Amino acid sequence: MSSIILPRSAAGAIPKVGFVSLGCPKATVDSENILTRLRAEGYDISNNYEGADLVVVNTCGFIDAAVEESLDAIGEALKENGKVIVTGCLGAKKNGDGSGIVETTHPKVLAVTGPHATEEVMEAVHQYLPKPHDPFTDLVPPQGVRLTPGHYAYLKISEGCNHRCTFCIIPSMRGDLVSRPIHDVVREAEALVKAGVKEILVISQDTSAYGVDVKYRTGFVNGKPLKTKLYDLCNALSELDVWVRLHYVYPYPSVDDIIPLMAEGKILPYLDVPFQHASPRILKLMKRPASAENNLERIRRWREICPDLTIRSTFITGFPGETDEEFEELLGFLEEAQLDRVGCFPYSPVEGATANNLPDPVPEELRQERKERLMELQEDISAQRLEAKIGKEIVVLVDEVNEDGAIARSEGDAPDIDGLVVIPDGHDMEPGGFYRVRVTDCDVHDLYAEPIYADEDGSA
Numbered sequence: 001m002s003s004i005i006l007p008r009s010a011a012g013a014i015p016k017v018g019f020v021s022l023g024c025p026k027a028t029v030d031s032e033n034i035l036t037r038l039r040a041e042g043y044d045i046s047n048n049y050e051g052a053d054l055v056v057v058n059t060c061g062f063i064d065a066a067v068e069e070s071l072d073a074i075g076e077a078l079k080e081n082g083k084v085i086v087t088g089c090l091g092a093k094k095n096g097d098g099s100g101i102v103e104t105t106h107p108k109v110l111a112v113t114g115p116h117a118t119e120e121v122m123e124a125v126h127q128y129l130p131k132p133h134d135p136f137t138d139l140v141p142p143q144g145v146r147l148t149p150g151h152y153a154y155l156k157i158s159e160g161c162n163h164r165c166t167f168c169i170i171p172s173m174r175g176d177l178v179s180r181p182i183h184d185v186v187r188e189a190e191a192l193v194k195a196g197v198k199e200i201l202v203i204s205q206d207t208s209a210y211g212v213d214v215k216y217r218t219g220f221v222n223g224k225p226l227k228t229k230l231y232d233l234c235n236a237l238s239e240l241d242v243w244v245r246l247h248y249v250y251p252y253p254s255v256d257d258i259i260p261l262m263a264e265g266k267i268l269p270y271l272d273v274p275f276q277h278a279s280p281r282i283l284k285l286m287k288r289p290a291s292a293e294n295n296l297e298r299i300r301r302w303r304e305i306c307p308d309l310t311i312r313s314t315f316i317t318g319f320p321g322e323t324d325e326e327f328e329e330l331l332g333f334l335e336e337a338q339l340d341r342v343g344c345f346p347y348s349p350v351e352g353a354t355a356n357n358l359p360d361p362v363p364e365e366l367r368q369e370r371k372e373r374l375m376e377l378q379e380d381i382s383a384q385r386l387e388a389k390i391g392k393e394i395v396v397l398v399d400e401v402n403e404d405g406a407i408a409r410s411e412g413d414a415p416d417i418d419g420l421v422v423i424p425d426g427h428d429m430e431p432g433g434f435y436r437v438r439v440t441d442c443d444v445h446d447l448y449a450e451p452i453y454a455d456e457d458g459s460a
Contacts, residue, residue, distance in 0.1 A: 014044040015129045018052030018081060020073050021147060023060030025203045025247070026115075027088055028147055029156040031058045033118045034087070035147075041122075041131045049080035053129050054110070056121060059102070061090035061173065063348045067101070074106050085124045087113045092173035093352070115174050116159050149399065151432030152199035152243075152415060153192045157185050157233065161205035162212070163250075165276075166287050166355035167316065167347065170205060179211050182219040182228045186236050198432055199243035199397060201414065202233075208249045231257050238266035243397065245414055247272040251295050256302070263306040268411050271302075275313045278333030279326040282319055285358060299337055310412030312341035317374055318367025319347045320358035327370050331377055340385050341418050342378040346371045379444050386419070386442040393438050393452060396421045398429045408435070410447065419445040426451055 017038055021031040034056065035045065046052035055077040059070035070090045077084045086102050092114030093101045102112045111124035125131075146153055160175040189200055204210065211217070211228035218225050226232045231254070237244045244267040249255055251273055262269040275295055277283050302309055315330065334342070346367035349356045362370075396408035399415070406426025413419050421437065429435055429451070437449035 014042065015131070016044045016046040016052050017125065017129065018046045018049055018055035018077070020055065020057040020077060022058060022070055022073060023062075023066065023088060025154045025201065026156055026205065027058055027060060029154050029203070030088065030116050030118070032146055034058070034121050037118055037122055038125070043125070043129075043131065049077065052081055054083035054085060054125070055081045056085045056087065056125070059086060059088035059090035061088070061093040061101075062168075062170065063345075063350055065348075066090075067093070071102075071105050074102065074109065078106060078108055082108075083128060084109045085111045085113075085121060085128070087115070087117055087121050089115050089170070089173045091115070091117075093169070096351075148415075149431070150196050151397065151399075152201065153197045154201045154203050155185065155189055155192070156180075156203050157207065157210050158204040158213075162209065163206065163289070164287055164354075166285065166358070167319065167350065167353050169350055169352045172352060174205065177206060177209055177213045179213050179228055182211075182226050182233060182236070183221050185233060186221045186226075189237055189240060193240045193242055196432065197242065198434070199245065200237060200240070201245045201247060202237075203247045206248065206250055207246055208252045208255050230254070231261075234258055234261050234267050243268050243411070245270050247414070249273050250289055251275070251298055252289065256298070259302050259305045259309070262309060269306050269309045270312075270412055270414070271309065272312050272414065275333075276316050277319065277322075277326075278330045279322070282322055282326055285321060286316075286319065286355070296333065296336055308411075310340045311337075312343075312414070312418060313339050314343040314345065315374065316345055316347050317370035318362035318364075320355055320362065321360040322347075322362055322370075331374065334374070334377055334381065338381055338385065339378070340412060341382060342375070343417070344371050344374050344378070383442070383444050386444075386447060389439045389447060390442060391439060393436055394421075394449070396423070396435055396437055396449070398423075398426070398431050398433050398435060400431055401427060401429055406435075408437075408449075419447065421447045421449050423449050423451060 019035060021028060049055060057074050057077055060066040061070060067090060074084060074086055086109050091102055091112045095101055095104060100112060102109060110128050113120040158177055158179040160177045161171050162177045164171060192200060208230055210230045210233065214228050216227045216229045218227050221236055226236060238261065249271050261267050276286060276288055394410050396410050398406050398408045400407040405422065405424040406429040408421040408423060410421050423437055436452045438452055439447050439449045441448040
């Protein structure tokens with residue numbers, strides 16, 4: 001359960017809503033939108049079950065473990081509070097007979113909606129907990145209610161996905177690609193920066209496809225025409241003078257145009273690219289875009305243009321039909337690609353995914369064994385790439401300061417999924433501040449550094 005502690009209104013008996021937010025950053029943005037509407041309409045947010053008049057649970061339903069976690073969270077909310085509204089991906093997931101998984105497992109929930117369903121959630125809240133008569137308009141800050149720390153925020157630029165990857169059921173829950181108007185995206189980013197945000201993390205199901213559904217329609221931002229296209233969006237965001245980080249980028253040729261922006265320092269030299277595998281046959285079975293050969297060549301070109309580029313990716317081991325030779329091919333890809341950060345998951349047969357019907361399933365034990373082998377290899381690669389940074393000066397964004405010093409991130413580290421920069425002598429640093437440091441050491445995942453102070457006040 002995300003920790004949500006917001007100031008209480010001085011008014012009398014204000015309806016209070018508890019909130020549980022699970023899942024990926026895209027679900028986090030959905031939660032933020034619902035919380036923003038709740039506060040805009042005068043509801044208070046309770047940080048415990050007992051103080052809430054009802055509870056909203058935003059669920060994840062991507063893999064079996066997430067389904068179980070979401071169902072457990074709903075059960076806990078029902079037990080502790082009794083009045084529960086369910087939203088999110090699991091709300092759209094069905095049993096084999098067409099019945100809803102949530103309704104079948106927890107028939108006492110008040111209402112169930114799918115993902116990105118702010119209006120439907122608010123209708124349910126209004127039904128079971130009527131909104132206050134005259135809400136004050138100043139209950140919500142201009143940037144809305146955020147679940148992230150004040151110095152960074154996620155910016156969702158589209159919903160849904162046009163791909164039909166055989167291991168994924170997200171399109172069946174979130175639908176096809178729907179790009180937000182570019183003026184809405186930039187306006188939200190501007191509000192975030194005015195509120196003190198120093199890092200914007202651009203997210204969607206398929207970030208590089210932004211604008212495809214509207215044929216890159218021209219919009220207007222501050223009176224200037226801009227195409228609804230990732231390149232134009234990155235250019236506009238670069239003018240806000242904050243870190244801009246791209247997530248969930250498919251390796252399309254159009255992404256090549258963005259790399260020079262990274263080399264010029266306009267946006268962070270960082271790409272989160274879910275390659276998933278390296279074998280052309282397995283990629284075809286997965287229905288993934290681009291072949292492994294194209295990906296390796298593309299990585300080479302990217303690094304020629306932007307040598308400081310950090311690439312993170314995710315892979316699946318034990319996909320149905322994966323042979324020993326194809327797994328070795330994947331390991332060879334990692335050796336050649338020299339990716340900076342890698343996440344890996346053994347194949348999980350998600351209910352409703354067409355990959356479940358493919359022949360030659362890989363035994364669960366072998367799936368896990370291959371994952372462990374892959375991560376062991378990648379740890380060596382990641383450690384070597386971190387070791388190359390020892391002695392270099394880098395800029396970091398401080399997330400936290402505690403008794404052990406400052407905990408920060410470099411341009412190559414996204415929050416929660418990548419490594420940290422630990423600064424033992426950084427007690428005088430401020431969370432949300434940029435500082436120049438010198439890297440002194442590393443381990444498998446994190447860097448260690450010392451401050452380089454430009455003047456007596458301790459700023460970089």
